[in-house]
Amino acid sequence: MNYSDSARIRAVLTNCGFLYSETEEEADIIIFDTCSIKQKAEDKITGRLKEIPKDKRIWITGCMVQHNFRLSPLTKGGGEAGGSKPLSAFKRGNFIGSIKTVNPKVIGKTNEEIKELKSKKNADFSSSIFINHAYNPLFFELNKTYPHLELFFRIDDTGFLPLMLQTLGYENIKINTELFNEYEKIIPNEGASMNTHNKTAYIPISTGCNQFCAYCIVPFARGLERHFPAEQIINEAKQHLKNWVKEISLLGQIVNKHPDFVHILKEILKLEGLEWLRYTSPYPTYYSEELLQLHETEEKLCPHIHIPFQSGSTSVLKKMFRGYTAEQCYQFIDKIRALKREISITTDMIIWFPDETEEEFEKSLQLVEYGKFDMVYMGIYSNRPGTFADKKYTDNIPYEVKHQRRTKMNELLKNISTENNQKELWTKIKMMINKIDKDGNLYGYTTNMKQVNVPLRLHSPWLEEDEWKPEGANFQPWDIIPIIITEAQKFKLIGETIYYFSIWNLSSKK
Numbered sequence: 239m240n241y242s243d244s245a246r247i248r249a250v251l252t253n254c255g256f257l258y259s260e261t262e263e264e265a266d267i268i269i270f271d272t273c274s275i276k277q278k279a280e281d282k283i284t285g286r287l288k289e290i291p292k293d294k295r296i297w298i299t300g301c302m303v304q305h306n307f308r309l310s311p312l313t314k315g316g317g318e319a320g321g322s323k324p325l326s327a328f329k330r331g332n333f334i335g336s337i338k339t340v341n342p343k344v345i346g347k348t349n350e351e352i353k354e355l356k357s358k359k360n361a362d363f364s365s366s367i368f369i370n371h372a373y374n375p376l377f378f379e380l381n382k383t384y385p386h387l388e389l390f391f392r393i394d395d396t397g398f399l400p401l402m403l404q405t406l407g408y409e410n411i412k413i414n415t416e417l418f419n420e421y422e423k424i425i426p427n428e429g430a431s432m433n434t435h436n437k438t439a440y441i442p443i444s445t446g447c448n449q450f451c452a453y454c455i456v457p458f459a460r461g462l463e464r465h466f467p468a469e470q471i472i473n474e475a476k477q478h479l480k481n482w483v484k485e486i487s488l489l490g491q492i493v494n495k496h497p498d499f500v501h502i503l504k505e506i507l508k509l510e511g512l513e514w515l516r517y518t519s520p521y522p523t524y525y526s527e528e529l530l531q532l533h534e535t536e537e538k539l540c541p542h543i544h545i546p547f548q549s550g551s552t553s554v555l556k557k558m559f560r561g562y563t564a565e566q567c568y569q570f571i572d573k574i575r576a577l578k579r580e581i582s583i584t585t586d587m588i589i590w591f592p593d594e595t596e597e598e599f600e601k602s603l604q605l606v607e608y609g610k611f612d613m614v615y616m617g618i619y620s621n622r623p624g625t626f627a628d629k630k631y632t633d634n635i636p637y638e639v640k641h642q643r644r645t646k647m648n649e650l651l652k653n654i655s656t657e658n659n660q661k662e663l664w665t666k667i668k669m670m671i672n673k674i675d676k677d678g679n680l681y682g683y684t685t686n687m688k689q690v691n692v693p694l695r696l697h698s699p700w701l702e703e704d705e706w707k708p709e710g711a712n713f714q715p716w717d718i719i720p721i722i723i724t725e726a727q728k729f730k731l732i733g734e735t736i737y738y739f740s741i742w743n744l745s746s747k748k
């Protein structure tokens with residue numbers, strides 16, 4: 239999601255006349271697009287701020303800014319200490335709709351402005367954009383130590399950036415009123431449509447979430463769920479494919495809850511130039527039979543499903559407000575395994591959820607064992623302010639127990655991964671190259687989302703020794719190439735390109 243958001247920021251700024259810099263050293267402005275899913279992610283940003291030289295300006299956006307919104311001086315009871323609930327007039331943007339005015343006011347540049355607004359009874363914020371001091375106390379706190387921190391803005395307000403910059407005194411800024419608060423209408427420019435190391439375009443098809451899982455900050459940071467129009471999503475995909483993108487990944491907090499999800503997939507699958515189509519993250523209870531069938535019949539829909547189960551225990555899932563039981567997880571796995579195509583499954587599990595007993599943890603291990611997951615992304619429980627879990631549960635699992643559980647899960651996962659990877663031996667699979675090192679070794683991932691290396695091969699039975707060249711010399715990063723898997727390791731595959739493989743086979747037959 240952050241790749242996608244950052245590409246949109248870049249599109250708006252280049253439209254205003256800014257230039258994108260590949261290196262931090264060359265840049266005048268450093269923008270942090272932040273994540274709040276765990277406290278550690280926020281701590282990383284405060285650590286990074288120390289490294290930014292004082293002659294550069296800093297802007298911060300993303301979830302770290304948005305969930306602090308409820309502590310704004312403009313919220314009920316707010317002040318430097320912050321409030322708790324947004325005033326009804328202040329609820330807007332992704333919470334209740336979007337600003338439609340063509341002339342919104344930017345609020346929050348100075349503290350005086352906030353004080354004045356607070357002193358007015360019934361102040362109307364309905365056509366206002368909030369920046370900086372409107373997001374107290376975080377901006378205040380950071381700005382004291384980092385005076386070169388210039389801007390805090392909500393990611394949903396990216397289309398308003400030109401207006402914010404005018405307010406901050408930037409000159410000759412081009413304004414595009416078409417984009418005002420229509421985040422989804424911003425289509426990243428050529429070159430900004432992909433992440434830095436491969437030809438993948440990330441297209442958000444919805445934003446926000448209505449699930450309110452007990453532990454999750456997303457509904458507070460990203461607001462309530464909004465689905466973007468199918469036609470617009472398909473158009474964006476066309477645009478990326480024209481720019482030589484090969485892989486498209488559709489994004490949403492519950493991506494398969496989009497009412498037109500299957501239609502969107504089918505339409506994108508028809509587009510010329512597409513090689514791989516993925517989506518993340520789906521929810522078990524929103525899978526239709528039709529969607530599962532597509533994985534069987536559509537080769538370009540990658541044979542990989544990342545499904546965040548979070549726990550294998552019904553009682554823990556209930557406490558998490560996930561809305562499904564462990565039995566439903568098992569049934570869902572059975573459905574995937576019944577397809578006539580091998581699908582790799584990966585999942586997320588929250589480790590040591592408050593009060594989780596040994597028995598409940600064992601149930602998660604059982605689910606991992608049953609599902610034969612290729613990877614389990616272990617989310618270490620992190621208390622997020624304002625969530626139900628923050629108010630009602632205590633992070634009460636002793637450190638040693640946490641450590642033991644993590645080790646146990648890791649050990650199980652290593653065994654499953656090695657076992658699963660053994661089954662890939664001598665199979666032909668496609669690999670997207672995302673790195674070629676200086677020696678010519680290839681690194682990338684497979685269509686079923688496994689890490690793969692193709693090591694340097696200098697020798698070739700039919701070339702003279704002075705004609706030998708490293709493997710990488712034949713390819714470009716982001717090429718999709720067929721390979722044969724020759725070695726299975728835990729969490730990694732080793733392969734040979736088909737080209738060398740045939741030569742090698744031929745020569746050994748000789």
Ligand code: SF4
Pocket residue numbers: 447448449450451454455456457491492
């Ligand atoms: S489904 Fe739950 S965990 Fe996922 S984004 Fe929504 S609230 Fe968060």
